[in-house]
Amino acid sequence: MEKIGVYGSGVIGACEATLCIGNGFETVVVGHSAPGLERCRAAIGKNWDDLIAQGLATQRNKEAAMELLTLTDDPAALAGRTFIFEAVAEDLTVKQSVYAAVEAVCGADTILASCTSSLTAAALAALVERPERLVIAHPFQPAHMLPLVELVPSERTEPAVLDRAKTLLEGRLDRQVVLLRRDVPGLLVNRLAQAMFRESLYLIEQGVATAEDIDKAVKWAVGKRYASIGLLEYFDEVGFQLERDIAANVYPSLCDTKDIQGIVTAGLESGKTGVAAGQGLYDWSKKDVAEFRMRKQAPYFTDLNWNLPE
Numbered sequence: 001m002e003k004i005g006v007y008g009s010g011v012i013g014a015c016e017a018t019l020c021i022g023n024g025f026e027t028v029v030v031g032h033s034a035p036g037l038e039r040c041r042a043a044i045g046k047n048w049d050d051l052i053a054q055g056l057a058t059q060r061n062k063e064a065a066m067e068l069l070t071l072t073d074d075p076a077a078l079a080g081r082t083f084i085f086e087a088v089a090e091d092l093t094v095k096q097s098v099y100a101a102v103e104a105v106c107g108a109d110t111i112l113a114s115c116t117s118s119l120t121a122a123a124l125a126a127l128v129e130r131p132e133r134l135v136i137a138h139p140f141q142p143a144h145m146l147p148l149v150e151l152v153p154s155e156r157t158e159p160a161v162l163d164r165a166k167t168l169l170e171g172r173l174d175r176q177v178v179l180l181r182r183d184v185p186g187l188l189v190n191r192l193a194q195a196m197f198r199e200s201l202y203l204i205e206q207g208v209a210t211a212e213d214i215d216k217a218v219k220w221a222v223g224k225r226y227a228s229i230g231l232l233e234y235f236d237e238v239g240f241q242l243e244r245d246i247a248a249n250v251y252p253s254l255c256d257t258k259d260i261q262g263i264v265t266a267g268l269e270s271g272k273t274g275v276a277a278g279q280g281l282y283d284w285s286k287k288d289v290a291e292f293r294m295r296k297q298a299p300y301f302t303d304l305n306w307n308l309p310e
């Protein structure tokens with residue numbers, strides 16, 4: 001059984017810890033500030049309360065899971081850990097300092113699994129002394145609920161490391177793994193997501209549709225359809241002939257900007273940066289954030305198959 005560490009006590013660190021303790025793994029979480037660690041403990045507790053409210057866990061499961069959790073600001077507590085999820089800021093300098101701290105206390109056999117959303121495995125491998133032990137294991141929010149993990153080796157990752165990561169994720173942590181054959185920025189899902197975000201922002205800027213219109217279309221067409229069939233299964237069903245004709249009409253007018261769009265730079269300048277600011281593409285002061293949180297988790301409630309601690 002791997003001995004798990006999580007470096008990072010933010011959004012993803014809290015979810016990874018919830019998942020690991022929820023499957024009976026004693027887990028050490030390293031953060032870098034006392035208030036951050038307190039927020040992390042509260043976030044993990046809230047994740048459990050949501051599961052309990054859905055009848056998917058009991059108060060006893062929560063207590064047993066929380067007993068498996070250690071939160072600390074001391075990286076030395078990672079000594080003896082065999083599998084570390086790195087979930088710190090999306091910044092190579094921050095990741096490099098964290099990797100140095102991990103490699104200073106962990107053995108040569110310890111796997112470093114980065115949760116990065118957009119950096120390449122090659123760029124991360126260049127930051128460590130033992131690149132053969134580094135892999136990307138990219139989760140999706142809410143990371144303890146949504147099962148997909150993208151696994152990406154660098155050219156220097158040992159095959160046995162991939163096997164161990166896959167065994168842990170699929171065999172012990174109730175995850176669905178997609179292995180990327182080559183290292184690309186944004187991995188797989190974030191490349192698709194960024195293409196959709198770019199086009200959506202473009203459609204708003206061009207006055208074609210509102211954020212509400214786009215989200216309604218995504219929920220009812222894209223979301224529902226591709227929940228049961230694959231995107232490319234659908235492409236094949238339509239057939240190459242029609243898809244070629246549509247592409248010939250649509251490709252020339254698709255957004256292909258390489259720049260960050262005005263709607264985003266303006267939001268950053270005015271402080272209207274999304275849910276946490278109360279205003280982004282939507283006015284969140286008029287929306288129910290707690291209801292959104294439950295809606296975000298709801299699709300996964302029926303699939304949970306954890307080895308809950310008693």
Ligand SMILES: NC(=O)C1=CN([C@@H]2O[C@H](COP(=O)(O)OP(=O)(O)OC[C@H]3O[C@@H](n4cnc5c(N)ncnc54)[C@H](O)[C@@H]3O)[C@@H](O)[C@H]2O)C=CC1
Nearest residue numbers: 008009010011012013032087088089090115116117139141
């Ligand atoms: N938020 C998301 O939707 C997702 C994020 N990720 C990836 O997970 C990683 C973490 O992201 P979040 O949890 O969202 O970020 P966050 O901002 O919520 O948490 C970042 C963590 O990094 C720590 N940190 C920041 N500077 C540090 C430093 N100099 N030394 C040590 N620790 C430091 C913070 O204390 C915090 O614990 C990133 O690589 C991100 O791309 C992956 C999937 C989804």
Ligand SMILES: O=C(O)[C@@H](O)C(=O)[C@H](O)[C@@H](O)CO
Nearest residue numbers: 116117139140141189190193
């Ligand atoms: O979708 C997610 O939860 C993740 O894939 C991410 O890496 C990112 O945070 C991304 O979605 C932000 O757009």
